Amino acid sequence: MRAPPPTCPATPLGPYESAQTAQNSYARVMSEVYANRRSRLRDHVNAAGTAAALVTRPANVRYLAAAAPQGAVLLLGRREDLLVCAGPPDDRPYEGRPDEHLRLHVLASHDGDAAVAAAGLAAGQDADSLAVEEHHLTVTRHRAVASVAPKLRLCDLGGAVEQLRVVKDEEEISCLRIGAEIADQALGELLESILVGRTERHLALELERRLVDHGADGPAFPTSVATGPHAGRRGHRPTDRRVEEGDFLSVCLGATYRGYRCEIGRTFVIGTSPADWQIQLYDLVFAAQRAGREALAPGAACRDVDRAARQVLDSAGYAEALPPLTGHGVGLEIDEDPQLGPSAMGKLDACVPVTVEPGVHLPGRGGVRIDDTLVVRPEADGGPELLTITTKELLAL
Amino acid sequence: MRAPPPTCPATPLGPYESAQTAQNSYARVMSEVYANRRSRLRDHVNAAGTAAALVTRPANVRYLAAAAPQGAVLLLGRREDLLVCAGPPDDRPYEGRPDEHLRLHVLASHDGDAAVAAAGLAAGQDADSLAVEEHHLTVTRHRAVASVAPKLRLCDLGGAVEQLRVVKDEEEISCLRIGAEIADQALGELLESILVGRTERHLALELERRLVDHGADGPAFPTSVATGPHAGRRGHRPTDRRVEEGDFLSVCLGATYRGYRCEIGRTFVIGTSPADWQIQLYDLVFAAQRAGREALAPGAACRDVDRAARQVLDSAGYAEALPPLTGHGVGLEIDEDPQLGPSAMGKLDACVPVTVEPGVHLPGRGGVRIDDTLVVRPEADGGPELLTITTKELLAL
Known part of the structure; x- marks a missing residue:
């Protein structure tokens, strides 16, 4: 732990x-x-x-x-x-x-x-x-x-x-925390291996095997690996496309541990030198995701958390490319209340685990998605607790 | 093909x-x-x-x-x-x-x-x-x-x-046939590898990876690998139990190909010399499964197909150990009509793909399950078409 x-x-x-x-x-x-x-x-x-x-x-x-x-x-x-x-x-x-x-x-x-x-x-x-x-x-x-x-x-x-089910007790959060640790481990090991030339499907299967190796009951949802023009798409189903130099590679996975499901998503660049547009898009989504994370607090309106992340992307001109939600609760199911979207009702409580996962996908070019699972905590307890701790710096692999 | x-x-x-x-x-x-x-x-x-x-x-x-x-x-x-x-x-x-x-x-x-x-x-x-x-x-x-x-x-x-959806056209059957071929290949490769000491979960993941390697969209259902006392249990979820000498090992898997799902199940013995009770139980389930397969014909009542398989096991004293169904239709879902059970209504038609999958599980000891996917065909066309062709001889691995 x-x-x-x-x-x-x-x-x-x-x-x-x-x-x-x-x-x-x-x-x-x-x-x-x-x-x-x-x-x-x-x-x-x-x-x-x-x-x-x-x-x-x-x-x-x-x-x-x-x-x-x-x-x-x-x-x-x-x-x-x-x-x-x-x-x-x-x-x-x-x-x-x-x-x-x-x-x-x-x-x-x-x-x-x-x-x-x-x-x-x-x-x-x-x-x-x-x-x-x-x-x-x-x-x-x-x-x-x-x-x-x-x-x-x-x-x-x-x-x-x-x-x-919305507010979790510490036993439930502990299961989520262990699941997040397992997902971090599986992802970390994948990043140490050679990626160029491997297909999305094989990378996804490899990640799922590693989740189980590290003690997960199984994947929390079908693992998503998206390369090149697929990158950044929410819920992309892996295909036979192979990783190429210059690609964005976005990965979204999660472990189920004692029934509890967490989620982590990261985007990487393949090759030594990311293109300017890739760096700019990454920085933008990162800023949006950070704004969403920082808006998490007991008493915050769900729609305000969504707006914090969304307006960063909106104001950069990506309003059309945005998903309906920028986050959701997790627990015994991977998609629970609360929903973090523009029309969401209600406020966050302490001890509610949620994802914050804005992304931008540009058809034909690819995109970026960054996804963490966090637990809402009061300021006095140090603010939101990040469960998925893999770095969010842009890694060139 | x-x-x-x-x-x-x-x-x-x-x-x-x-x-x-x-x-x-x-x-x-x-x-x-x-x-x-x-x-x-x-x-x-x-x-x-x-x-x-x-x-x-x-x-x-x-x-x-x-x-x-x-x-x-x-x-x-x-x-x-x-x-x-x-x-x-x-x-x-x-x-x-x-x-x-x-x-x-x-x-x-x-x-x-x-x-x-x-x-x-x-x-x-x-x-x-x-x-x-x-x-x-x-x-x-x-x-x-x-x-x-x-x-x-x-x-x-x-x-x-x-x-x-019950009666399939040749295009649908062709998808099932390719799926069955993929499942046969994945199973065949597993049998060539060393099994003792590996866990049920790892064997199941390995099979699922091989299904995808050979061109499946994915597994048709969660792959079941059951060793020792778990063997022969329908729908057993793989655990961390390792394969041991003398075990029964039963495996049930299937491929999805262009959306169509097939199923194959086999039981093996680990080690060079199966015990007498293992040989007897295997022969019995094999006889029941053959009786079920041989009862498949256009116009046969679904309950009569079930009865053909079931009475072999019943008369050997295993009435209590039997599952509610001995087979079911397959197609876009892994469990479709018709249902082959004692209270099933209706008759079989030509071009209906079904499983025949009797099994016996003895609590604490394990058991045997043999499962094929076949297409009902008229006698004039050679009778039922077996899609899953892996041998049903008792293999000692």
Whole structure:
């Protein structure tokens, strides 16, 4: 682990405990963490006048139950919480084990829908209403849930669990920090190898292998390697184009560690002497990215962080070339709330990890993208905590 | 390409054309293929009394439009078909380009929902009803679609596009055949290397790299490598366990080629002399898998194919250890209709590619899984066409 993390609300483990102590207390405290999350959700649900809730979105199930076996759903019941599984939960590494204090209910038939079964169980616990995730359930599945328990009034849970997930505890941030360290290592090793002549696809595969070598569960998202005219494109899928002298090379990767996903993006120049336009474009995107990072603070409006980065590029005449967002939250999913864009609502809190990733892509020429994962921290704690520490100087490789 | 393919209905390219001829006629005939698919869907929709249809499931969009850019939906309109895209379609390799004869409609705002915009466009074409994919649209999205065009009566398109996708044309089968050849090559190369001491995760990454080396777009699904007590488990996620002498080693992988996904699974023994129980279990699963393959024929009931494989294992006392399905269709998705299981409905047609993949896993000991991709063909054409030709003899490595 690199910098000792500043303290945060809802910290289950003190940041300075030794690895051994942490190991011992891990199981004990984590079960409390999950129970506490469920309790906060239950308060929200009950305050809305609903007796029970059905959580189906896998990342939400994992957040509340420690694991989301394939097809499993979480029922916050009127009398008891149940993790309803379509089959016996596999012993899947890197996906966690269900919280031991949560009762498992395993369907007898393999091809049943756990959401439908859970609605039946909710009715069996005398609930008269059930909040469901309408942004996740399909119309067909919602109809099946409704028809298994016709007396149950279904209502919308909305993004309640996603909102709980926005502010992270120190255990979650620690997973992100380790993931960022792994991504930094994988990227650093790649930069030491010979790049000219290798294809985008092979470089991407090489990076993903190194992520796993260094202990990642796997890549956090499909690794993007973009050369020459592709460079700087957000979400570019690697092709068979080979790295050439004079290219911009932009790389975006991330590690998943204990389910938590981080992101780093860097742009390099291939060859000894970058062209003037490359230096100018790089300096500009760097300035935009720094402005975005410096705008991160508890209480800052999400759209103001976006504007800080965007206006640097706008005023240089690149308004058209800009992506819809300049950053987003990360956690159990690679793209979470908050969204840092011109129409984003809301303000940042402390202990919210976000990316800051402005870029410019000039069709036919290429471009630059610089992407960090940071944790919003108050000024008193030293300001935003940078998790992805690979240098942002323009490296000529 | 290996065996010359027997002819099939709706063959867009003759099987014996040279590569050059095929290249030249490819663009010309493919556009007709997509237009023909949309025309068949339109007939279905109109026969149900509906004016227009909105296709949102990405594999379905790709099937009808040649490509499914991120967030894009297909509107089969009353007057015109439109591919509605959330942004300008990226030049994404391996994902195809939209059919040139289909008009693109690109949303002005990046964060709009193409499905909602398409509903507005359908109403603008004076449609009074719109069939939507209720098994794919979430409740929230369905509500947004309904509210943008309140006079449009929404109804369920159901699995109409999935049903069209079941029987493949020779162009699709040719993509599957090439994908299977790539998977065979990757597997064959792995078997020539030293395995003892390597972890499941590294073997899986190595296989995925070789798939790409040999021309795959990417893996068709997460490659599964299972050693010792993990062997034979369907969908096992690779761990850090290392291959040991005496282990069963089961591997399941597949290549995506031009969007089409195939699957092969094999089980090996590590070391020179398999134990008696290993030989017996292998022979049993092999017999079950052969029985399943031999049951594949146009007109055969899906459940009878399953039963053919399953009863071999049942009668040996492994009823409890069996998976819910012994095979499934493959194509643009790795798990398509038909499903080969005890409660499956329907019959097989010619030119339907399916997997046959029975397996037995004994907790704590390991097991065997053998998995092929085959195309159902009539007896007159030589019976089922085996796409994955790696030997199924028990190899001791």
